[in-house]
Amino acid sequence: MTTPTPVLFIDDELAMRVSVTQWLQLAGFAAERFETPERALDRLSPDFPGILVTDVKMPRMDGMAVLARALERDADLPVILVTGHGDVTLAVEAMRRGAYDFIEKPFAPDHLVAVIRRACEKRRLVLDNRGLRRRIGGAAGIEARLIGVSRAMDDLRREVLDLAATSASVLIHGETGAGKELVARCLHDFGPRAAKGAFVAVNCGAIPDSMAESELFGHEPGAFTGATQRRAGKLEHSSGGSLFLDEIESMPLALQVKMLRALQERTVERLGSNKPLPVDLRLIAATKVDLLDLSEEGRFRADLYYRLNVAELHIPPLRARAEDIPLLFDAFVADSAAHHIRDPRPLDADDVDALQAHDWPGNVRELRNLAERHVLSVGRSSVATLLRRRPVGGVGGDGAAARALSDQMDAFEKRVIEQALDRCRGDIKAVMDLLDIPRRTLNEKMARHSLDRARFLPRG
Missing domain, CATH: 3.40.50.2300 (Response regulator)
Structure with missing residues (x-):
């Protein structure tokens, strides 16, 4: 209770x-x-x-x-x-x-x-x-990096620390803006490789196809027009440490073959060279799509998927952990206020309601952006007002205006019941008291939203 x-x-x-x-x-x-x-x-x-x-x-x-x-x-x-x-x-x-x-x-x-x-x-x-x-102030631990009090974040921090101690390849799943690179950095920083090598991040979707091989594998002088000197690629540069490949689904198919061979042989060959160079790296990849679906469509190699997917991490979207939103927003406001030399502005009850009612299609990245705008806003605009002013063509408009009202109400109801179950640690009687609803109604709503009480029970 x-x-x-x-x-x-x-x-x-x-x-x-x-x-x-x-x-x-x-x-x-x-x-x-x-x-x-x-x-x-x-x-x-x-x-x-x-x-x-x-x-x-x-x-x-x-x-x-x-x-x-x-x-x-x-x-x-x-x-x-x-x-x-x-x-x-x-x-x-x-x-x-x-x-x-x-x-x-x-x-x-x-x-x-x-x-x-x-x-x-x-x-x-x-x-x-x-x-x-x-x-956060008392330690440099993972709680200072992966912020949140929800059960989902507790589970994610525990999984990250468990995998950080290994050198296994990890595939991170998460929506745009959910924090995939931050999780990848934690895998590196809280493991033994942090003392031996660098964390090297590459966004595969941001590299033109014509430059992708040179960027990842390096090149020798004269390998192509404009290659005047030797250059080590990202795989070679990350040897001893960790290589993070974001948006791995964007990697060209031809390059996927070479990447698979490099991972299997633990060697790389620079463009224009026949000499294999040994590399010792940990590969961390991230995607916002289902790579198996892409492989069935012939757009991603299944053998590379299985090489990458030795271990998996799933980052929950922000809307699934609404209890973390005010905490994250407060942390982002404090960071932004310090950066811009402004006084941090506290939240009121209406601000909190607006934050938790929003769907956050842009996830943590969208929340951080809103926190900075909150700090810099002229006339002390409310959070609800700032959410309505999001750019046309950007992330949403008036909340989830494109969604049916019934869908939005269902999503909000599910979040409220999830938060109550988490707060009451699965105690149904406590949830009934907290939400002021009878047991039969609660059971019906939990069944409709596929909520399993066992998920929220204290771990033995």
Whole structure:
């Protein structure tokens, strides 16, 4: 079961304290009531896992003073003000000073709960980010490179470290922008070859066919017009280390034959030479398509595929690990802010909603681009606004506008249930409580989305 989020409620009226805390407890929060602010403020610490809700008009210390004292303890703590009709102007001023939101009396209990849920989610994200920064700042390990708290990223990091210790060829599968080169670099950097040789990256799709053989295998003087001096190719240059061939599906068929021979013989011959040169390299290839399908169409050699595919890694698309999106975005914002000498801009609840509702066809590369635009945007545009301004002909338009609304709703529902299963570690009762749905409904939705509870159970 997940631990209920603490909500500290301050109000000098007993009836209000009792009714609000009872309602919040029924809604699943660990609500506590306080007549005066001092005891509530004593509960606060920089990593307090909950939020603070306070009345504005109180005899000993008003809500503005409570807000200032709370933000001294933690500038990111969500503080919600409960105001009377005449206090709205004061509440708006409090929001300028850092309050999360305000609620005007009389209020509907459901509205209060909805605002508090959003504030608690923001608090959880802030604390997740802090934990991530501590891990990144405290070590140069793989968690500092492959960022994420999702089960999918935990599995990927474990698989990378396991394969990094070997010299086996690895084929990396992933969509455009998913981070295939970063994973390849980790395979090299966290293995023994990092101390012996270089990591050499080649994008096969970016090399003209006429230059591909020379680029990969090198050439001797006079091998072709313009070849005035000897040049080592990428295979030779990566000897002792690792060679990464991105978009391997773009390699010309004629060159695939020579590549297969080089991998089998562990030698290369420069263009214009008959002398074989020994090479000791680890080959890492990446593709965004199914190479077996290409081989059946005669566009990729099956024998080369089996030589490359000794071990496989699959990088999950960003949309399949939505819980990692705010953490990654925050890390990219911090990097971009430091690069451009700007203050990093924090996310609000609407920003988080926009990030997690988007489909991310460009994956991590698209997210990094959005983070930089967020840092540089004029007029402090919201994340949702920046997403709507994506270039025409680029990655998408208004989210996934080309997709049917029903498809988008299904995809969002699946992500929400996946996140709940992951957060509750496969505990169905906890998921039912978290999502507030009956067991039969949850079972039907899990079956419709092909979600297996066993995937989310703790490993023994």
